[in-house]
Amino acid sequence: MIELRFHRALYAEKAVDEAVETFTRHASFERAAEPTHLVVRISGRDADREQRIAHELANFALGLTIKAGGAMSS
Amino acid sequence: MPVTFDGIPGDLVEVELDRGAMSLQVDETLYPLEAVYAAAYVFIDRCYVFLDKPSEGRIRVTLSGKKAKLEGDLARETVGEFANELLSCAWRAQIARDSRATIESVTARALSGARGAPSLDELEAFDFSEEAFDDPLGIAMSWEEKYAKKKKEGAAPAEEPAKADGGAAK
Amino acid sequence: MNLLQIRKPSTSFALPFKHRTVGKRVLITNTEGNFLLLQPDEFRAFAEGSIGRESELYKRLAERNFVRGAENQERMVERIQARKSFLSYGPNLHIIVVTLRCNETCVYCHASRANMDAVHTDLTKELAEKTVDKILATTNPNVTIEFQGGEPLVNFGVVKHIIEYALEANKKVGKQLEFTMVSNLSLMDDEKLEYLVKNKVQICTSIDGPEHIHDKQRKLPQASAHQKATYWIKRINQEYERIGLDPTLYHVEALLTTTREALPQWKAIVDTYVSLGCKALFLRPVDPFGFADKTGHRIEYPRKEYMHFYTSAVEYMLELNKQGVQILERFAAIFLTKILGGEDPNFLDIRNPCGAGIGQIAYNYDGKVFTCDEGRMLHEMGDSTFLIGDVETTSYRDLMGHETVRALAIASNLEAQPDCVNCTYQPYCGVCPVHNHKSQGTIFGRMRESTLCAVHKGIQDFLFEKLGEGDPATLETFKKWTTVRDRTHFLQSCAV
Numbered sequence: 060m061i062e063l064r065f066h067r068a069l070y071a072e073k074a075v076d077e078a079v080e081t082f083t084r085h086a087s088f089e090r091a092a093e094p095t096h097l098v099v100r101i102s103g104r105d106a107d108r109e110q111r112i113a114h115e116l117a118n119f120a121l122g123l124t125i126k127a128g129g130a131m132s133s
Numbered sequence: 134m135p136v137t138f139d140g141i142p143g144d145l146v147e148v149e150l151d152r153g154a155m156s157l158q159v160d161e162t163l164y165p166l167e168a169v170y171a172a173a174y175v176f177i178d179r180c181y182v183f184l185d186k187p188s189e190g191r192i193r194v195t196l197s198g199k200k201a202k203l204e205g206d207l208a209r210e211t212v213g214e215f216a217n218e219l220l221s222c223a224w225r226a227q228i229a230r231d232s233r234a235t236i237e238s239v240t241a242r243a244l245s246g247a248r249g250a251p252s253l254d255e256l257e258a259f260d261f262s263e264e265a266f267d268d269p270l271g272i273a274m275s276w277e278e279k280y281a282k283k284k285k286e287g288a289a290p291a292e293e294p295a296k297a298d299g300g301a302a303k
Numbered sequence: 304m305n306l307l308q309i310r311k312p313s314t315s316f317a318l319p320f321k322h323r324t325v326g327k328r329v330l331i332t333n334t335e336g337n338f339l340l341l342q343p344d345e346f347r348a349f350a351e352g353s354i355g356r357e358s359e360l361y362k363r364l365a366e367r368n369f370v371r372g373a374e375n376q377e378r379m380v381e382r383i384q385a386r387k388s389f390l391s392y393g394p395n396l397h398i399i400v401v402t403l404r405c406n407e408t409c410v411y412c413h414a415s416r417a418n419m420d421a422v423h424t425d426l427t428k429e430l431a432e433k434t435v436d437k438i439l440a441t442t443n444p445n446v447t448i449e450f451q452g453g454e455p456l457v458n459f460g461v462v463k464h465i466i467e468y469a470l471e472a473n474k475k476v477g478k479q480l481e482f483t484m485v486s487n488l489s490l491m492d493d494e495k496l497e498y499l500v501k502n503k504v505q506i507c508t509s510i511d512g513p514e515h516i517h518d519k520q521r522k523l524p525q526a527s528a529h530q531k532a533t534y535w536i537k538r539i540n541q542e543y544e545r546i547g548l549d550p551t552l553y554h555v556e557a558l559l560t561t562t563r564e565a566l567p568q569w570k571a572i573v574d575t576y577v578s579l580g581c582k583a584l585f586l587r588p589v590d591p592f593g594f595a596d597k598t599g600h601r602i603e604y605p606r607k608e609y610m611h612f613y614t615s616a617v618e619y620m621l622e623l624n625k626q627g628v629q630i631l632e633r634f635a636a637i638f639l640t641k642i643l644g645g646e647d648p649n650f651l652d653i654r655n656p657c658g659a660g661i662g663q664i665a666y667n668y669d670g671k672v673f674t675c676d677e678g679r680m681l682h683e684m685g686d687s688t689f690l691i692g693d694v695e696t697t698s699y700r701d702l703m704g705h706e707t708v709r710a711l712a713i714a715s716n717l718e719a720q721p722d723c724v725n726c727t728y729q730p731y732c733g734v735c736p737v738h739n740h741k742s743q744g745t746i747f748g749r750m751r752e753s754t755l756c757a758v759h760k761g762i763q764d765f766l767f768e769k770l771g772e773g774d775p776a777t778l779e780t781f782k783k784w785t786t787v788r789d790r791t792h793f794l795q796s797c798a799v
Binding site: 064122 | 167
């Protein structure tokens with residue numbers, strides 16, 4: 060399992076949600092909300108796949124956040 | 134294991150190589166978040182980019198290569214190019230603010246000159262019901278709408294007797 | 304000499320200006336594009352504000368709107384409007400790729416040509432008509448349709464169809480219409496030439512220098528590409544003369560793509576162009592598009608070496624002009640028109656903002672529409688960032704309102720660009736966001752690391768040095784290079 064911690068000041072929650080939704084077919088996701096972070100835990104078929112999905116998901120969430128005008132836009 | 138590259142000061146940018154990835158810590162007072170976003174975006178086609186805030190006023194940017202592990206010359210090149218892009222984006226953010234009026238005016242003139250006026254068919258097909266933009270100051274409102282809204286909020290017209298319990302008369 | 308060396312800079316004497324040391328002088332420019340080349344002591348006095356109102360220097364500075372309190376605001380506005388007049392209209396250059404097929408194989412092919420059996424890359428007559436309909440919807444009263452490929456002569460039937468359809472359709476909208484064709488000329492024949500001349504189609508080709516360089520870089524199976532091209536250049540020019548056109552104005556235009564191999568051959572290249580009767584030579588560096596991206600290790604070079612090539616060739620051309628030979632360099636003519644003429648010649652790649660979308664559009668053989676030819680070239684390399692629609696489904700106004708068109712208009716605005724915003728050459732320069740995107744991964748680009756910026760700055764440094772030297776013969780030649788003689792013969796009549 061890999062844990063990604065998206066800082067709320069840097070990532071828009073909607074963007075993280077949409078990214079998780081997009082990758083939901085490729086792995087299992089568990090969400091948790093902390094005061095400063097949005098936490099996403101990824102469980103995939105194997106470690107390599109988990110790593111790849113974590114990387115792609117992070118890029119996707121960052122891209123969506125920037126497109127939306129930043130973490131604070133929403 | 135922490136690594137330093139020639140010509141990249143450790144107190145401004147900290148570089149750590151770990152499994153083909155590296156992290157740079159960026160001082161937010163020098164590089165605003167919008168510049169970090171812009172530089173990060175430029176790199177998402179060739180790197181996986183992750184942002185974090187290790188402490189107040191610092192942003193950590195983690196880069197890992199998509200095609201090859203970031204190590205040796207490739208790592209130095211990537212971190213150097215990212216630093217250059219970051220500087221460029223920080224300055225661009227500043228001058229975009231400074232020259233906003235000129236940029237907007239030239240862009241608006243160019244695009245309106247190129248698009249021209251809509252045809253009747255296009256006007257007919259236009260969806261006027263869609264909200265085009267937020268209008269907190271009510272600039273796009275008609276006089277009647279604005280007036281009615283104020284009235285609802287308590288801006289009573291002069292002819293109406295002011296109520297004893299306040300409202301606009303206060 | 305820079306402002307840090309000025310002991311007591313005045314904050315109240317000068318209007319905003321930018322400066323740069325050029326040779327032994329200091330060049331100053333302002334927003335409206337006026338310039339002065341000052342001696343170092345003159346620049347010091349200007350920066351310190353210690354110039355008497357009666358002095359000759361004060362008059363020179365005031366005349367060009369460099370002095371606070373003496374400015375002529377009306378003239379300032381007029382000059383800026385003249386330089387930005389292109390903003391009032393939409394695209395005038397419309398590039399149609401009538402096929403990707405080409406019978407030549409070029410080492411740098413920017414267009415990513417296809418083999419001769421790739422007939423699926425031919426534009427159909429049906430899509431061609433829809434393309435013309437889209438073109439004639441432009442807000443620009445002047446329309447140039449440029450046939451490109453691949454090799455347009457491979458799909459000549461569709462070229463003819465476009466010309467005839469456009470002439471007919473234009474009767475309703477009355478644009479000032481022109482046709483140009485970019486061809487390697489190897490598939491030209493008398494019948495095609497007769498048609499092109501009769502229909503006033505300007506013809507442009509590529510000549511990469513003397514035969515041994517040209518044929519090494521542009522392979523034509525079982526023949527010399529150079530011999531074919533030069534034969535037809537002479538033949539077409541003779542045809543223009545035969546129908547009574549002035550040969551100094553009407554002749555085949557040729558373009559050079561400068562590769563590493565060409566760099567030491569600057570003299571032979573100029574001589575080749577002169578011997579072919581060409582009056583202009585465009586010393587274009589190679590771009591990172593198409594096959595050039597893969598062959599870069601063989602054909603690319605540091606831009607410092609290119610600048611040596613460029614200045615050597617132009618110095619030689621200036622010498623030839625002194626001897627009465629008419630030959631101009633295109634880059635120099637474009638910059639000099641802006642520097643000396645006060646107007647923008649609307650060369651779309653060196654414009655602020657650039658012409659992507661708002662000045663030119665490229666239409667692919669499959670109906671796809673791109674902001675510019677470079678954007679279309681990238682699409683052929685697998686990157687469709689600059690795709691803005693399709694001739695069948697996207698309206699003209701939607702093409703112009705596309706977010707990519709907006710982004711490019713902003714990204715190529717030099718007021719928004721680090722480095723450019725403070726550059727002395729800002730009034731005359733332009734950036735290419737597609738080039739930036741390809742070479743640096745961002746449409747905004749980082750100019751200090753840009754090969755295009757190095758070339759633009761280098762050329763302008765050279766031109767201002769020559770202007771500073773003040774040689775009367777050079778100044779006379781420069782003046783001629785900025786004199787545009789319209790080729791009215793190529794304008795189609797436009798009755799509505």
